[in-house]
Structures are given as structure tokens and as C-alpha cells.
Amino acid sequence: MKALVLAGGSGTRLRPITHTSAKQLVPVANKPVLFYGLEAIAAAGIVELGLVVGDTHAEIEAAVGDGSAFGLQVTYLRQEAPLGLAHGVLIARDYLGDDDFVMYLGDNFVVGGINDLVERFARERPAAQIMLTRVGDPRQFGVAELDAAGRVIGLEEKPERPKSDLALVGVYLFSPAVHAAVAELKPSWRGELEITDAIQWLIEAGLRVESSVISGYWKDTGNVTDMLEVNRLVLESVEPRVSGYVDAASELVGRVVVERGATVERSRVVGPAIIGERARVRDSYVGPSTSLGADCALADAEIEYSIVMPGASISGVGRVESSLIGHDVEVTPAPNTPRAHRLVLGDHSKVQIST
Template identity: 35%
Template sequence: MSTEAVVLVGGQGMRLRPLTLSAPKPMLPTAGVPFLSHLLSRIREAGIRHVVLGTSYKAEVFAEYFGDGSAFDLELEYVVEKEPLDTAGAIRNVSDRLRADDVLVFNGDILSGLDLRELLRTHREAEADVTLHLVRVDDPRQFGCVPTDADGRVTAFLEKTDNPPVDQINAGCYVFRRPVIDDIPAGRPVSVERETFPGLLASGARVQGHVDDSYWLDIGTPAAFVRGSADVAQGRLRSAALPAPAGEAVLLDEVKVAADAAVRGGSTIGARGDIGSGARIVGSTLFDDVRVEAGAVVEHSVIGAGAVVGEGAVVRGAIIGDGVTVGAGCELLDGVRVWPGVELPPGGVRFSAD
């Protein structure tokens, strides 16, 4: 049976601002390449070539980078969502570009080590109408949960509760039989979890769960984004799109690192980055053209393109927008976010989100 893929990349990434003011979340540099590159490489490795991207926010950025997909050994098409349609509505919105029997659908903000071939095998062996990737989490209270029976068949979609009956949650990856997509109402918002999937259960359709314990992370928050980039850089999640060998650091083109500086913990230094004497970069992502001056410390943070971290400054658990200047001796801690273009004066000023 033929298979193709749909990737939903239309969200505005509000929780990741100010990083997403200049680029959609799936295009943010993650271990040296756009986040979406890691997902597309997994799709390609599974033997799938035709991929439709459902875009909306800054839609042109995707086509500018990936083009027709030929450079990535893929055939890419783009469909722009003109108004928010929710997950199922967005899937229905691209249906006229689909031509396969089975359609893999991905939320475009999930890092996952799921074996896609095994997911498809589960779907076909169960002769399912839809198959959901489910993951087990330590604390399912912050998620809706998805119970399954002894045969792996989904029995319900439950809202968040303080006493969830199972630890399985929807992992944001699905296999749809094509007729199921065609039956989704067109031209209006439709939720997969609140409308499509419950409707399928009520009709007696086969909704299958595929539970695995592979790496899984929703990178929608700053802390998760930082962690995900570091995990890919260090090889905790293997990715064929990683532009350098996995290890303590990924250094892109024309990076300068002083001999006594330290870059570790899965940090990525973007092109033309300049790390000064005695500086320490740990578990952080620095976009292109960032300068970190002597003695500065950057830990578990994201530094936007063209930003400067001044001498002796400390940036820990912070998000710094494009073009920001962090003055010498400043301390930015615990979830601080600095919007693009801001200049923080030197002099030991301390900023904390708390």
C-alpha cells in the first residue's frame, strides 16, 4: 500500500516568543538546522517521498528554505491555511494534494524517535481506520489520556484529570486511511481529539493505539526547545539531518572559539559565532552571528541571531531575541525573555522572571 505524509506547521509558536517573531517554530535552528529538517529526515528514512506541509504563519519561509524538496530527496508541496482550522480541519484542508492509501500525519513541533515503519505495520496489521502514536509519561495529569484495550484498540479520549486512569497520551503522530480524511468536514475548524476521534469511536471504526517508549518531546516551550536541541546535538535522539558528528558541541561555519573557552552539554554555535576568552556555553543554542565576550556564561538558553553577550555577563535559563545586546556584567536568569533589538546597559543589572 502506498504511503505519504502531512506535516502541520501552521502554528504561531506564541509560547516561544520572541524567537518566533522572525521565524515559525518548525524553522527555528535546532542542533544547527531548522527543526523541521529532523522530522523530514525521519520521513525520508521511512521510505516516504511525498510530503505535504500545511502552513499558515510566515508560510513563505518554508518554501524559501526547502523548495520543491528535491535537494532533500523528497517531493514537497505546500498548502496555506488562510484561517485557523484546528488539527483535523488542517488535515482536511490539504486533502486535494493527497494520493496514497495511508497518510502519516505529524504535528510539526514534536521531536520523536518513533520507528515509523513499525507504526505503519501496527496500522495495517490491525486494519485500522486511524492509528495513533501513544507515549507513556511520568505525569499524565497535564495531558488528556488515551486508554486502550488488550488488543491495542483505543477505547476513549479523556480530558485532563487529577486521577488519570492510564499514563498513555496522544503523541501527535497518526496514520489515517484516506477515506477518513475525506469524511472530515471541510471549511471549518475541526479538532481531532474532541470531534474526529470520538466520532470514529462512536461509529464503530477501528482506532488503534501504537504505544512505544522511544524518545519524545514537545518543543513548544523555551525550556523544552533548549533541551531538545541539546539532546539532538549529543545524539540522545539520532538525526540524519545533524550537520556535524554528535557530541558536546555542534559548531557551524566560521565559528571562532577561544582556546580557553568551554562549549559543552550539546550546545550549538551558529555560523560566524564568536566565543571569547574564558567564556562558558553549556546546553545552549546560539543562532548565527552571536558574539559572547570574555568571561561570559550562557547556560540552558537560546541566544538570537546577531546578539551580543557582554563581558562577564551571565545568561541562565533565558531567551534572548535577535540583535539584543546584553551589557557587561548583567545577569539574566530563570525564564527571562528579552525582545529583539533591546540593549541592556552594563553594570551588573540582574533580571529574573521571578
């Protein structure tokens, strides 16, 4: 069995962060979200991996390399534009050959891995096997309809009137039969080749499509809210560790990791939290569910429930919370100009200002 990881999306819901960074490399607990998927694939005993990349290919290739750090053999497959999940299968046709494969979306996060899913597929050999989870608003997802026996009888992508609350999780297993389905697809109303249409084709062709409803945790980390929630979840499982320097005037409470080369001076850190390598925290408060990346600087400031990416600095400001702060960002106090705000914002930014 091979694996196909789709990492060619542009990440419009994470702008402006994704104007300069691949969405799959935004860190969760100081590790790119893509890496969690690669580790899950390797843990399932899969070695050969096709990684579909787009405009951010250089950044992803630099981060993943040849895959040996994960125990994988990576082949990069260029996708000229994000034209749908089934389009990713289409361009990977020669690489996949006649092998079964697992398709994993590079910005998805699944707790518990995929070992059981892969073992069940190998044992039962359906044409396709999908993972489902119940969601509050299924209109945002691909949605499955099951019959009374629990078999998949229909699929629809982002329906206006969903027939169930069962959304497709971003992990799929396919036999080579899916290639015939993909070859027959036409672009949907979104202009994309939909993987839900390919699975529906298999169903209508009389082939078996199996599903399982997961009870564990799954998130599509495509927006800031979900990214912060996944960061919180992962931090809940970290073991406290101090590899850097913490002075006697500082206090660490709960699950706190201080990485090698980091310094914490005259500060309070309440876990779960990570202070990345060579980060500097001085005269500050770091609250729960916060990840400070490598080489960050925090001085005379407070931050909580946030992700701060490498090289960013925050100094002399009041409380910062529920924030995603990009690489090498500088956050400083504004000049004391009454009734004025000076803003330099990227496209599609969202800003909340106290009045």
C-alpha cells in the same frame, strides 16, 4: 503513502520569539526542529509531502524550498487560521485524495524515527494508528483510553479529568476513512476541529483504531523548557569536530563542534556544545547543552544550557543560562544605575531579576 506535516500554528507559548520567527524553525542543535520531522518522513520511504502553513508561510517556504534537499516533493497548503489538527486534514482533502497518509506535527520531536510505525500500518491496515506516551499531566494533551486488551476505546482533547495518563504523540497514520470523520466534525469548546474527535468518530463507527505506547523520547517543543531539553538531548549525540579556528589559549572539553569559519579565542567550551558557522567566541565560557548559531558573537561572557539563534551577540555580561535568545539580539551590560532596571520586552515575556 503520503505525508501531511502541520506547520501553521502561531506558537503562542514561545512568544516573544514567535512574534518574528516560525516556531517550527526554532533551532535544535543549530537545525530547525521542523527539519528533524522531514528527515524522519523521508527515512520512512515517503516522498510526497503536503506542508500546511499559515502566517509564517514565507519563512517556512524559504527554509524548506521544494523539499529536494530532504528527498521530498513538497506541496504547500495554506491554512488561513490555526483551527485545529483536523482542520489541517480538511484543507488537505484534495491533495491527499484516496491515499493513506502519515500526519506529523511540525513542532514535535520523536527519537527513533517513524519507520516501524509506517511499516506496521502498511501491514495491518487499521483505519487509524496513533502513538501514545505516558505523561505527568495529561490535562495538557489529547488523552487515550484503552480497554483491557489495549485497544483504543475513547479519546478526549485536554480533558479536565483524564481517564488515563496516555497522551497522543504528534504522529498519526490514517486511511482515507478519516475524511468522512473530519467532514462530520463541529468545532470544539476551543473553537477548533479536533483530531481526537475525528478518531473517536472512527471508533464509534466500528472502525479499527490501533495504538502503540512508545518508550523512546518525545517532546512537543511548544515552550522554552521543552525546547532546551530537546536541544540538550540532541547535543548528547554529536561527535566532536573542529572545522573552525581554536587558538592555543582555548580549551575544548568533551563533545564540542566548532563549525567552519567559527573562531574560539582565549575561551573554554565544555560540551556537549556547538559553535555555529562564523560564530566568534572570545574571552568567554560556553557550558554544556549550549548551541550558538551562525554569525553569533560571545565576548567576555558565560553561557550554559541555552539556545542562541543566528546573528545574536552577548558581551560583557555575567552568567546566562536556561535561555532562548532570538535572531540578531544584542545582550550587553546595563548602565550602573542603582535600584533601576530598564526593560524592552515583547508580549507574554517572562523575566527574572535579582534584587
